[in-house]
Amino acid sequence: MPYPKTFHQRLAGKVAIVTGAGSQGSGVGTGKAIACLFAREGASVCLVDQSRERAGETLAMILEAGGKAFVCEADVTDGDACGRVAAATVEHYGALHVLVNNVGVAGAGSRLENLDEAMWDRTIDVNLKSAFLMSRSAAPHLVAARAGAVVNVSSTAGIRSHGAAAYGSSKAALIALTRELAVMYGRDGVRANVIAPGHIFTPMVESMLDEEAKERRRKIAPLAIEGDAWDVAAAALFLASDEARFISGVCVPVDGGVTEIAALCAFEQMQR
Numbered sequence: 001m002p003y004p005k006t007f008h009q010r011l012a013g014k015v016a017i018v019t020g021a022g023s024q025g026s027g028v029g030t031g032k033a034i035a036c037l038f039a040r041e042g043a044s045v046c047l048v049d050q051s052r053e054r055a056g057e058t059l060a061m062i063l064e065a066g067g068k069a070f071v072c073e074a075d076v077t078d079g080d081a082c083g084r085v086a087a088a089t090v091e092h093y094g095a096l097h098v099l100v101n102n103v104g105v106a107g108a109g110s111r112l113e114n115l116d117e118a119m120w121d122r123t124i125d126v127n128l129k130s131a132f133l134m135s136r137s138a139a140p141h142l143v144a145a146r147a148g149a150v151v152n153v154s155s156t157a158g159i160r161s162h163g164a165a166a167y168g169s170s171k172a173a174l175i176a177l178t179r180e181l182a183v184m185y186g187r188d189g190v191r192a193n194v195i196a197p198g199h200i201f202t203p204m205v206e207s208m209l210d211e212e213a214k215e216r217r218r219k220i221a222p223l224a225i226e227g228d229a230w231d232v233a234a235a236a237l238f239l240a241s242d243e244a245r246f247i248s249g250v251c252v253p254v255d256g257g258v259t260e261i262a263a264l265c266a267f268e269q270m271q272r
């Protein structure tokens, strides 16, 4: 058995689409981190965002570091727009190997009687339907690549209850969609995997939580650290790369170990 070669430029020659490639605020969200890391590892990246300005900031970071990317302004809850994103990517770079469905909105943690129907629909559309629409548009190109990869960004809220019905439901269904893709397209050489980020410090979180809440998030993880967008990007890079060629259909929590603890006993243990 030959010794595995050293991996440099782990996505060299690959073309990737990353949705939600901009970030709220001035920090680095997961889409921005994934796009930057992919470009640094040799991929040519289509930066999809409904905000041209936000995606433009990511583009500037990539170009400054010598990477290759272009911006595609699109709302990925619109099927026609998703078709245009896939077509523009192939037109630009001649192929498509990797699709990252990262777009997502945080759902309100209200009781059902306070959760209106429009909010439910919006959460499902942005967090779930977008992944279906983008995957549908990308599928023929990923199949043509014969070594395609889909990486979806779910949440630990899709595995355990986080008290947000629409968000949790959308993220759980995204994990199920990933499994379906893995089985449906496996024979075409297309892999599909999903990441479940836990308590990640991103601009979205910064705008929602105060210092005390952030400290609680940090302490609840066995590792007692809060993750950041680069932790999610590192997992996405591995799953998108050929290093993961034998991995499909799995959900990878990036959560400091928090999902695997049984709440009460672990909490008591961590007080000692």
Ligand SMILES: NC(=O)c1ccc[n+]([C@@H]2O[C@H](COP(=O)([O-])OP(=O)(O)OC[C@H]3O[C@@H](n4cnc5c(N)ncnc54)[C@H](O)[C@@H]3O)[C@@H](O)[C@H]2O)c1
Binding pocket: 019, 020, 021, 022, 023, 024, 028, 029, 030, 031, 048, 049, 050, 051, 054, 055, 074, 075, 076, 077, 102, 103, 104, 105, 106, 126, 130, 153, 154, 155, 156, 196, 197, 198, 199, 200, 201, 202, 203, 204, 205
């Ligand atoms: N931050 C966390 O702690 C955390 C935890 C678990 C999961 N996640 C997931 O990670 C993903 C990214 O989170 P983030 O905090 O980096 O996001 P973010 O709020 O910074 O959003 C990234 C980008 O998505 C774009 N976007 C939103 N809706 C869109 C649409 N319909 N079409 C095109 N672009 C759209 C926004 O314009 C924004 O630039 C989400 O799916 C989120 O649910 C985040």
